[in-house]
Amino acid sequence: MSNNNNVLTLSAPLSGPMLALGSVPDDVFASGALGDGIAIDPLNDCLHAPCDGVIIHVARTGHALTIRAANGAELLMHLGIDTVELGGEGFELLVEHGAQVSDGQALMRFDLDRIARRCKSLVSPIILTNSERFELAPCALKTVKVGEPLMRVSVRSSISAEAAVDNLGVEASASVRITHRGGLHARPAALIRKTAAGFSSQSHLHFAGQSAACDSLIGLMGLGIGEGDEVRVSCHGNDADAALQALVAALSVAISEARQAEAVAAAPHRVSSEAGVLQGVCAAPGLVCGPLIRLSGIELPADTGGHRVNEQLKRLDAALEQVRGEIRNTLALARQRKNAEEEDIFAAHLALLEDPALLGAASASIEQGSAATHAWRDAIQAQCAVLLAVGKPLFAERANDLRDLQQRVLRVLLGEAWHVELPAGAIVSAHELTPSDLLQLSAQQAVGICMAEGGATSHVAILARGKGLPCVVALGTELLDVPQGQRVVLDAANGRLELAPSEARHAQVHQIRDAQQLRRRQQQAQAQLPALTTDGVSIEVAANVASSAEAQVAFENGADGVGLLRTEFLFVDRRTAPDQQEQRQAYQDVLDAMGDKSVIIRTIDVGGDKQLDYLPLPAEANPVLGLRGIRLAQVRPDVLDQQLRALLQVSPLERCRILLPMVSEVDELLQIRQRLDELCAELGLTQRPELGVMIEVPAAALMAEQLARHADFLSIGTNDLSQYTLAMDRDHAGLAARVDALHPALLRLIAQTCAGAATHGRWVGVCGALASDPLATPVLIGLGVSELSVSPLQIGEIKDRVRHLDAAHCRQLSQGLLDLSSAKAVRHACQHHWPLS
Incomplete structure (x- = not known):
């Protein structure tokens, strides 16, 4: 860094290719709303100071820093795009707000791999936030290394250096387009208020000729700013520029409000053509009947005055x-x-x-x-x-x-406590209920909620859905005229309130609800019994667990064993790896919790979306296709060795089965099997535990027959198998709904896996989410699966489903599903062949 005659040469804070600001994949940065600058696509894992100066702003989530140079130039260094949503994960700040730093000093370390998987882009803008006072000239380089000249900053001729340093009373403003789903309502407004509170500057939002202070939630919401509207942000004060950049970032980060997609409540009240029925909007599904009890708001008497x-x-x-x-x-x-x-x-x-x-x-x-x-x-x-x-x-x-x-x-x-006494089985009506009302009513065992106003995106609706409380909104003012205590039927799924149901209708509703409750009780009562199809085929229904506590719940709910113990629970959210003794005890606790049942323990499956701070892996452009699962043994064989030693010390060892994740070729299995045999010999064991392979990449499914020749069992992980087969990230917001394991291509791979295993007399289980889907149960049985590992609370339901199926019939019909055109077509056919009662 050089600083001659008010020309400041900044050194590169990161190493990597340089990009023009307009190429940054973010409209706010690319438009120059925050100021002029450049961007770097980082290849290193540490941010350095570009000059001598003072840190004048540190982002709350640690992803961005602003440094002020001696001549007053203020430089924002923003690591990645949309990284504010990581909440600080993957960032380690090495300096604090107000720190004096020198050129080249380390300011922030970051986990390049973790951030790359979680954020929109690693491209890191370097912004001169007060570029109205300075001129910027980037150096003519395509790639830079830390410490190399990056750009020159000089005071504009119309502004003296003294004025540039004097930042008192500075004003800053920028325009930004609102991307919060639904506009600037309560929760986004709370975010803006919280952001503004972190600065001494006075900040305002301006829209459609009106203004509001950023510290007023009501004022912000009162502007009526909608999604896609463009607003102007202005800040005045000592830290105006820092306040501005934080507010622009907060205003342009979209908050996921998936519930607002249900904004059918915005439609006018729909009048039912059916006599004796009010038609509204479903906020939470369900079918209940009972007395309608109306709640009224508090009415105040006239104010007589004379108060102190x-x-x-x-x-x-x-x-x-x-x-x-x-x-x-x-x-x-x-x-x-x-x-x-x-x-x-x-x-x-x-x-x-x-x-x-x-x-x-x-x-x-x-x-x-x-x-x-x-x-x-x-x-x-x-x-x-x-x-x-x-x-x-x-x-x-x-x-x-x-x-x-x-x-x-x-x-x-x-002094009026909430003392509404509800009769048993009450359905509560009101003009509009509030979230605190909902919590109280739920605690008092209300069975349903209906409102004259309100919407399916309201906070009450969200809470009702979470509590499984049937709720209908927007029923109209006629609701308030229904006599207190009148018996009604609330068909929430269809948005109906039946005001004069017949005795037969009441009986039908009771019958439906009683049948559902009886079914659940029967399923639970028989959950401990084996699951046999009507033609005598035994299907093992095991549980997916991640701890001994979950194993205990599974055992109590009738699990035939543990079909998948995710050992990552031992390794994550800690600073150091668990030692061999800690691992052995944890695995032993799971075995003990399962009585005499077998437990399948998957070896450590990290990489991809699961990273360990104390086990750094090489940076990868696409971690999901990188060092995941068993591939970790290629770079850290000591980790797997320690885990295998711990597993071989549990007792009784014959109840322990070992499962290898992410296997894609036979040699990987043979190498691990050989190492397992060596460890058994070292420990004086005459027989090793059963060793299985997870089928979660298409290569493994296609090689199932060869793998089954050397493995004791195969277990299909449908979650990963789906995303790898369909080339769709199962965590991608726009694609997740299409990653359906009932896709015919997935069914063909499952069929091929089962056929390959049968060649060598091996059994096949499914431990992915598809095993927990009752609609898929007959398909999996029909394709040759003999073990289903499900959520502990679904064991009774899946066992009951098995007991109502004919395995031969399932085999006959499942083959036809392989020729269908889509997952939707498969699901439709399943509903037709094996309807869910």
């Missing part, structure tokens, strides 16, 4: 803090249950309770003489009116979150 301002302010503050505490508890429980949707909903509620616009309006009303109750209600209603005036259904639904907070705070202020 300080007393009312204290009352409101205390009520708000109590409700915040309740929401924090709800959040903590949601995190414990790993319920991300519920967590998101109440995190947004917590942010609303801290909204300065809302709190300011309530406080101002109290200071003008209102009671705390009326001030809070009026402030909420005013903000709801803002959202409703936008005229977009999604924003109208989010006003329901505000009404939830209105009710919760009013209950505390009035």
Whole structure:
């Protein structure tokens, strides 16, 4: 780095090919909205300082840093595209905000392989964020190495160096297109508010002639910004540029709101042509009957005035803090249950309770003489009116979150606890319920929910689906006229509320529900028994588990054994590898949990989408096609050796079977089998455990007969076999629905595997997700599979399915499925041949 006469030569912070900024695969960077610059496609794993300077901004998720040089130039170094969504995973910051750094100093280490698999692109923009003050001239290089000259930065002739250094009161602005699904509603607005709070600068959003402070959730939502709208962001203050780049990034990162694809609730209320039936929109499926109990909101009496301002302010503050505490508890429980949707909903509620616009309006009303109750209600209603005036259904639904907070705070202020007594089997109706209402009603054993308003994308709908509580929304105001306690039928799947069902209809609903519950009880009661087809063919139904605790659940639910123990549970989320003794004990615990049943233990399967921090593997352009599974033994044979030694020490050894993942050729199997024999000899064992091969790449399926000659059994992993056969990443958002293991090509590979195994008298199991699909059970049996390894809670259901099938009939019909044209056609044929009752 050189700095002569205000010309600063920056050195390359990364090694790799250089790209023009316009080539960056991100519209915000490529458009220059954040400033001028270049990009590097990194080949190394460490970001270095491009000059002497001070770190003025560190991204919360550690993926980006901004450095200010002595002449005032501010350089944003952003590692990868969309890496903010990694939440810091794969990044290790070596400096903190405010640190003085020198040219070439290491600033951040990153896991190139892990990030490449998880983010949109590794291309890393290097942006001069205050390029309005400086001119930038990239060096004429196609590829750079760390420390080589990268670009020259000079103060524009119209701006003095002194002014460039003086950043007090600086203003910065940029335009950005909103990519959040559904626009800037509650959760994205909470993200923007949180981002703005990390800076001292004042930030505003401008849209359609209106502006809102970025620290106001209500103000942001009130702008009515929709998906695809272009907005302007402005920041004013000492860290305006850093604030701007963070806000632009936050505004342009799409948050997945798959539920909003269900926005049928935006349609007007549909009037049923059937007498005695209200037609709405299904928010959560199910069929129930029972008395309809209407819930009403809190009505406040007239405000008589004469209040002490300080007393009312204290009352409101205390009520708000109590409700915040309740929401924090709800959040903590949601995190414990790993319920991300519920967590998101109440995190947004917590942010609303801290909204300065809302709190300011309530406080101002109290200071003008209102009671705390009326001030809070009026402030909420005013903000709801803002959202409703936008005229977009999604924003109208989010006003329901505000009404939830209105009710919760009013209950505390009035001392009115929620004491609604529901009769047994009640179906609850309301104009519109709130998320906290839903949680209370669920706890009180309500069997169904119906609302006059609301939508299928509302937070209440999301919660209802998660709890399996039948729910219909948008039934219209006629719902509120139904007499209290009237017996109704809620056919949520079809969006119907039947107001005057006959006794026969009631009996039918009860019969359907009773039959479902009886079926589940019968399945559970018989889960411990063997699964035999009607013509006497035995099918082993085992369980996929990842710990001894899950093995215990499987055993209690009737598993015939463990069909797949994923040993990765021992290796992930830790800084060092488990030693041999820890592994042996973990495997022994699983065997002990399974009584006298056999346990199939898969050797460590890392690589691809599963990486270990303490076991770095070489960087790969496509890790899913790289050093996965058994291929790890090629580069780290010590890891597999240690695991095999631990497995050979469990007791009784004859109940332990070893399964090798990602085998693609016979030599791999023979090498491991030879090593296993050597280890058995070392330990004085006269007989080695059974050794099986996973069939999860097409090569293994095509070589099944040759593999079966040397393996004791074959186990088909349909998840990977599907993605490798169809050339579709099963984690790809746009393709995941098409990665269907009932595709005829997959069925042909399964058939070939079973035929090859039969040549040598070997048995074949399926441990992928297809084994847990009841629709696929007859197909797999028909193709020759004799073991199904499923989710522990599905054991009873799959065993019951087996007992209703004729294996000979399955064999006859399954062959015809191989000639069908698509997975959809196969599923249709399965429904016809073997309907699910």
